[in-house]
Amino acid sequence: MTDPAAPPPAFGPDLAEVFGPSQQDGGPELVQLLTPEGERVQHPEFDLDFSPEQLRGFYRDMVMVRRIDTESTALQRHGELGIWAQLLGQEAAQVGAGRALRPQDFVFPTYREHGVAWCRGLDPLKLLGLFRGVDHGDWDPEEVNFGLYTIVIGAQTLHATGYAMGMQRDGAVGTGDPDRDAAVIAHFGDGASSQGDVNEAFIFAASYNAPVVFFCQNNQWAISEPIERQTRIPLYQRALGFGFPGVRVDGNDVLATYAVTQAALQRARDGQGPTFVEAYTYRMGAHTTTDDPTRYRLSDDVESWKLKDPISRVEAYLRRNGLADADFFADVSAEADALGARLRDGVKALPDPQPLGIFEHVYAEQTEELRRQHDEFAAYLDSFEGSHA
Structure with a gap:
């Protein structure tokens, strides 16, 4: 078991072995295993073998998560939800990170981690109750190891760091027992990276070598503020200034996101401290259903990112390699339709609070x-x- 008071390990063999010298030197910035065209590529530092079942599972997860998003947006437009925070285009970042978790790991979300919630087994109707305004988050975090949604921008990173420090003191880090060793992952966006809470969390996590992964979905827009207004260097490179490694991954590549997040979580479980993961993606929809993105971004950018769609690239890979047939895709589509119907009926049946x-x-x-x-x-x-x- 690691000593919680021990200083963090110096950059050296551990960092080079797990995250590779190219990431330390700011070399090849983007970890990618599946191109936008659906072609499998290798990476010198992150590479995994995926079974056909895993690949089909990733595809199904992303289709279901997108349906949750589109149905919820439609429900808001029909007055059934007060607001909805969309995730269109970010399915791979969330599913890849969500599926890399072990049951004992704990998630601290923002207000947009619908895909991670899906991977943790949380009924999406519980999310809709929150956005309908009939409860404050009707789930027990301890049942699914998934915290309540956080509206205060960046506050959850401090919560996650404190929880991770508690794991250290409970002896759940660095024991070598895969069923006991645990890690924490904190989700936030590129806009939140400018918040003081996030930077304070980095300092505490580095100082105490906390087993936490800071997972930033860089969708390039903090509401209407572009990322270039917030930083002069890639976000992942900030981590080195706080004393822990950072890595940038193609956030529209579910395979790469899974591989990178899995490595970062394992590093935390082993007692090697925090990691910053920047999932480079794009917010295809609005910030929330109260936002009009056409007022501040170019339609050409949106069209170019449509060619990098996370679901389409996995579908192309499955079809090209004969890993899924027409019946599979039809079944997934039918399952998504059934989920949509359940959400439409279920949200209207949610009771008002007393x-x-x-x-x-x-x-x-x-x-x-x-x-x-x-x-x-x-x-x-x-x-x-x-x-x-």
């Missing part, structure tokens, strides 16, 4: 002041005919 529920779970033991407020509000509700407090 007004007095706001007084529950505020304190472990209800205070006299809170009890008085509860009774006064209950009396107010009772003054209306047909009140359902």
